[in-house]
Amino acid sequence: MGESQFLMRPRPLEGESLSSWRQRSGWANGYNFFPTIDERTRRVDPDIGANSEDLIWLSDAHQLTLEEVKALSLAGYIGRLVKNVDGVKHPRFWLRARLRSRVNSYGPMFCPHCLGEDEDPYFRLAWRFAFVTECGKHQVELLDQCPSCMSPGWPTAVGETQDISKKFISHRYCWKCGFDLSKSTTSESRNGVGAVLSNGIDTGELKLGALAYPILDVLQAIRGVCHIFIRDRERKAIISANSKWSEIARGLNLRKVNPIAIDYASVHERNLLVPVAYDIVKDWPDSYREFANQNNLSAMNLGVNGALQPEWMNALIANEFRKVQKTTETCVVIAFCNEWLARTGNWPTRKDVRDKFGPKAPDKGIATVFKARLVATEAESNLFYERLHQQLSIAMSNKKDGQTRLLDYATLLLANLRQKSLSEIANETVCIKPELQHALSMVDVAPKCEKASLEVIDLLESRTRPQDREQINRPISHRQLQRRTTMLMKGMDVLLAREPMVFSN
Ligand SMILES: [Zn+2]
Ligand SMILES: [Zn+2]
Structure with missing residues (x-):
């Protein structure tokens, strides 16, 4: 897109955002949607101003200095509102364009009355600052959704160019459904805090x-x-x-x-x-x-x-404020738990206790009440091995995504045989295979898994193609191991620690 394609060059208006101005420039030159260097840059939030290639292109095409263009974006506020704009981290107090999400589509804000009074309606850059919440001029709360379709009124970086309303010929109309945004209902607001903070941004400090x-x-x-x-x-x-x-x-x-x-x-x-x-x-x-x-x-x-x-x-x-918080006495917690047991037939959960005692829930008391059992009964162990065996068999018969499952369950078996906690085993980033083979050679500790274990070795041998190695060498997800353990322990005593090692005896 060359410079010659911009015959009309509307000047940026007072406090206008880069995206608003470039969209207006697009309209003035007969485009429905603001032109970009390429479609890749369209998906980037232009109001941040992190893309200098984009800024230079705009200043050339519109015969403005780079500084003038930058001033329309957050990059013009470095040192006053943000430390920097690296384009990677989300800037603080910066409202997202919110395009991917249909549900939480709060976006950049607008004042319906400003849009209604503007000769050429435009979006202000300050409508993207999260600490600005009202229009000082009209003393109303700003809106962050089109009241008709709940989309952001002007999303600033629309990844999609297909779904644009035909009525979107000025910023007064919702880009998505064409609703006249100046007709939106507003509610009064006059706390003035956004204005105080904005003043601070102008002067660089605040008392x-x-x-x-x-x-x-x-x-x-x-x-x-x-x-x-x-x-x-x-x-x-x-x-x-x-x-x-x-x-x-x-x-x-x-x-x-x-x-x-x-x-x-x-x-x-x-x-x-x-x-x-x-x-x-x-x-x-x-x-x-x-x-x-x-x-x-x-x-x-x-x-x-x-x-x-x-x-x-x-x-x-x-x-x-580094004080020791006064907590409830442990005996009070125990009395509560016993009363609960008598009433419901069950021991309360940790959540029940926390709900009862709120932020003063005594961690020490809770730990006493919920002292975890570290050794399983024989019946529990048998059930655990039975389920583990079942899962290993399923993993082995599943050609498509059996590999990850197999490794996960084999790792649980390893944790069980080696008396290691899940976090220990997950932290071991070494190649798990030799470890596993060694552990599985001791399978008589867990007779129920014997058959499965031999099959595991065979399978690992046959499947260790070069492309699988990376997968096998990868550290194993702790969370995933926890999930699988919880599944294997379904229905078991909640006080039994969620660790495979509690089942070895
Ligand atoms: Zn206003
Ligand atoms: Zn709409």
Whole structure:
């Protein structure tokens, strides 16, 4: 695509995002969809600005300087909002384009009233910042989905070019269904926190309490607090503390998206959470202390996001909140368990105990109550070997994907014979075959597996083609071994440790 194909060169508008501007340029030159160097670059999120080849091509084609083009993307905010944009790691506080997922299709946001009033409707770059949740001009909560089809209003990097609505001739209309986005219903919002933080980004710092901090630190501190609310365990602690934050924690409907980070949550959840998080750090350190104390949060809770939090935040947490959490007495836990047994006929599970005692569940008490049995009964051992034998036979008769199964079950047998834990055996990255052969030569320890074991050796010999070696030499997945063990132990006493070695006698 050459420079000559852009006859019309609309200038970027105030605060416009790169993707919005290039789409408008595309329309001005008769394209339905913004042109790219090639289709590969279309799938990349252009608003990050990590692809310099792309930026140079755009600046050439539109007769703008590279800096002017960069300023439309996140790359123009290095040092103020992100440390860098390497195109590999997802930038913090950056909303995803969310194209692959149909269910959680929260995407870049928009203000319906801005789109309605714009002479030439356009998307703002700030509508991709996860800490921005409202339109300061119209004092409404931004939207992050087309209310008609639930797609992101303007996804910025549409991997698909087929499924575009014919009505998509301006950013006022949903690219997917053509809905007039300016007709969307909005709800009032005027906490002003997004604006405060945006100001900080302009000046590079923000005052928290008596001192000014680099804005990157401030954003990370806010993020850290948001993540305390996002984590199940900490949120439950806040809810049960009955503090002034409990209501907010209770009101967060995170189930639907189950976010692992604040920028996965919907704009509505973020608009509840970000202002609260800002409030908690605003009068640093007093406001933070109050929050931690009133919710009985310890260093363990506050440090869930420690690696990402600013050093001054971690220092305060370590100095003031590394306290031993008061836990419930072990005898109280035992009494609870006995009462449960009498009532239901079963010993409670660990989860039942944790549910009952909440964050104060005493790890020591639980360990006492749930002291695992390390030796199986003869009947349990027989059942285990029988099932293992069965699985080995199935694996051997299955030509197609028997290899992995066979190795897994043979490894379980090995763990059993060698008295090794699953994690030990999984960590052994050495070629498992000679080990296995050796172990299987002692099969009389496990008579039920004798026949299968000899077959295993034969099969490994015959199947060890060069292309299989890599597979055989690969470390074995610990999780997979755990899953298989759990399956073999189905129906057995829950207190029996989930390790094959408990069956050797
Ligand atoms: Zn607006
Ligand atoms: Zn739509």
